[in-house]
Amino acid sequence: MTADVDIVRAVARAPLRTLRLKDMPELARNTWRATDRLVEQGALVRLTHGVYTAPPDGRDGRKWKPPLEAAALALATARFGAREAALMGVSAARHWAAIPRAIGVATVAVPRRGYAPLNIEGGGLVKFVPRRMEALELVLERTGLGDGLVTTPEQTLFDLLGRTDREGLGREVAGAIENLTAQVQPDEFAEIIARARIVPSGARDMLNRLEKSNG
Structure with missing residues (x-):
């Protein structure tokens, strides 16, 4: 039993x-075998094959499951390292309350390409999007599993404007774009556009709209 406690603590x-x-x-x-036993007891939760999380605040993992966005970021962090992954796109929009209802897909920015999507046990698909992390505007935010990186509202809006494959989430993305405008600072959005190598169609029109509404 001492080994079980040590595993949970680790x-x-x-x-x-x-x-x-x-x-x-x-x-x-x-x-x-020990981790399987701990999952059965509710001391650990299996996110996907070979990846485990410890429920916070002594919660019973047989009843508690992390939100998909927190699970996706935790999964990517376990694979790539602390501060080497960030919620982006629809998942960042969910974090900023720009998409009110839960959706079944999470998107995480990671520093390397070539990683296939993973299904989360309990439901949900995690997609890994290769990005240069240093080129993204990121903030440290509280998630259901601790502090992690999330693209800023300005970066999130910019990324959503550039989505071409909306995976059946066109309505949610369109709603998120509208909802994010109330949180976005025009000068910060303008800086992202100025630094970008590729500017999404509609980004400059959005900047004009933001400047007028804040003028």
Whole structure:
């Protein structure tokens, strides 16, 4: 039982309370069996194959599940490292309350390409979007599993304007674009446009609209 406690503590101390099985210290004779047992007991939650999170505040993992956006960011952080992943696009819009209802897809910016989408146990698909992290406007925000990076409202609006594949979320994206305008500062949005190598169609029209509404 001491090994079980040590495993839970190791997961809880990891960034966003999430750790891959391959990164766990050798605390038990068979760590794989131990984590399965801890999931059955509700001490851990399996996000996807080989990735586990520790429910916060002593919650029972058999009843509690993390929000999809928090789970997606935690999963990407476990894979790429702390501060090496960020909620973006529709997931950032969800964080900023620009999309009111839950959706089944989460998008996370990551520093490398070539990673296939992953299904979260309990529902939801996580898509990894390769981006130069240093080129994004990011802020540290509280999620259901701890502090993580999220694109700013300005960056989120810019990214949503550039979406060509809306994965059946056209209505949600259009609504998010409208809802974000109330949170966006025109000067910060203008800086993102000025730095961008590719500017989405409609971004400059949006800037004109923001400047007029704030004039």
